[in-house]
Amino acid sequence: MSVQFIGYIGFNNSSEVDPTHGRQLDRDYVEAAAKAQEAGGFDRVLIPFGSSSPESQIVAAHAAAITSKLGFLIAHRPGFTQPTLAARQLATLDQLSGGRIAVHVITGGADEEMARDGDTSNKTLRYERTDEYLTVLKQEWTSAEPFDHSGRFYNVRQGFSAIKPTRVPIFFGGASDEAIDVAGRHADVYAYWGETHAQTRELVARVRASAARYGRNVGFSMSLRPIIAGTEEGAWKRADEVVERVRFLRESKGIQTSDHTPVNVGSQRLLQTAAHGYRADKRLWTGLAAVGGAQGNSTGLVGTPEQVAEGLLDYYDLGVDHFLIRGFDPLQDAIGYGRELLPLVRELVAKHDATRAVAS
Numbered sequence: 001m002s003v004q005f006i007g008y009i010g011f012n013n014s015s016e017v018d019p020t021h022g023r024q025l026d027r028d029y030v031e032a033a034a035k036a037q038e039a040g041g042f043d044r045v046l047i048p049f050g051s052s053s054p055e056s057q058i059v060a061a062h063a064a065a066i067t068s069k070l071g072f073l074i075a076h077r078p079g080f081t082q083p084t085l086a087a088r089q090l091a092t093l094d095q096l097s098g099g100r101i102a103v104h105v106i107t108g109g110a111d112e113e114m115a116r117d118g119d120t121s122n123k124t125l126r127y128e129r130t131d132e133y134l135t136v137l138k139q140e141w142t143s144a145e146p147f148d149h150s151g152r153f154y155n156v157r158q159g160f161s162a163i164k165p166t167r168v169p170i171f172f173g174g175a176s177d178e179a180i181d182v183a184g185r186h187a188d189v190y191a192y193w194g195e196t197h198a199q200t201r202e203l204v205a206r207v208r209a210s211a212a213r214y215g216r217n218v219g220f221s222m223s224l225r226p227i228i229a230g231t232e233e234g235a236w237k238r239a240d241e242v243v244e245r246v247r248f249l250r251e252s253k254g255i256q257t258s259d260h261t262p263v264n265v266g267s268q269r270l271l272q273t274a275a276h277g278y279r280a281d282k283r284l285w286t287g288l289a290a291v292g293g294a295q296g297n298s299t300g301l302v303g304t305p306e307q308v309a310e311g312l313l314d315y316y317d318l319g320v321d322h323f324l325i326r327g328f329d330p331l332q333d334a335i336g337y338g339r340e341l342l343p344l345v346r347e348l349v350a351k352h353d354a355t356r357a358v359a360s
Contacts (some may be wrong), residue, residue: 008326040338043069087140100167184210221322225300309344
């Protein structure tokens with residue numbers, strides 16, 4: 001098993017601690033972030049999706065045009081584009097980029113966020129739709145002859161794509177039972193937010209069991225916000241500063257961390273961990289999840305580069321073979337990860353795998 005690193009290209013250089021850029025599209029930042037993460041040795045970068053943000057596939061197409069090796073993980077929400085058309089769009093981009101495209105399928109959890117794009121379905125219905133969507137999408141990619149599909153959500157007559165992708169890996173997230181069933185059926189890589197070792201063991205086992213029911217194997221991607229410094233004390237100080245800064249910004253806007261349970265299971269799991277304190281296991285940090293309501297990728301590993309690398313190796317040993325990492329100063333942190341963190345992790349993984357091979 002090898003390790004892959006996924007970076008992040010938002011649409012500007014903002015983050016939870018510096019939201020002043022808003023959500024407008026900053027082309028200079030997109031280009032600088034793509035080039036920096038290619039130079040830093042990242043395998044892919046995630047291009048996010050939101051109901052009010054720029055369109056992820058178009059941003060990925062631009063970034064692919066100015067790079068030569070960097071892969072792109074395009075966040076994609078099923079249900080708004082017909083799966084046959086989405087398959088051809090992704091296959092076209094895959095061909096134009098030289099096979100550098102993967103897709104991160106985000107079914108969607110919050111009803112109010114989905115409604116902004118006109119989707120008033122409920123969560124259970126959305127996972128059923130995603131299951132069928134991916135079935136049709138993959139058939140469009142692979143079928144050598146026109147095909148028909150009759151389903152609850154999609155009806156295709158003589159569907160066929162003349163353009164086929166080299167290979168577009170499917171990443172998929174969600175911790176509910178419905179999500180894990182769909183992941184087992186369709187995902188090449190199951191993606192989840194950074195959790196404890198015990199939670200990771202449990203989740204890996206559930207997803208592997210789901211995949212086994214369909215005769216499949218699946219990889220695992222963990223999303224983290226590493227905070228590194230020259231000393232462990234300095235790194236935890238930075239983590240505390242992030243918590244205080246986010247708390248201040250939310251209070252200044254009159255935003256209070258909601259007392260109600262988040263609708264998605266992944267956020268519920270993060271908040272359960274954060275309820276026991278901001279530190280878990282060796283160096284898992286849940287401070288941002290606690291003060292921000294566990295909205296998205298909001299846990300991290302804290303320490304020196306060597307300590308964080310060792311922490312990532314622990315998760316690798318539990319079956320995680322992809323790490324999606326991003327910081328709070330997006331561009332500069334990405335440069336720092338490429339210089340200080342990625343080489344250390346790859347060295348540790350190589351030694352770990354060599355030792356395991358000898359032992360076997």
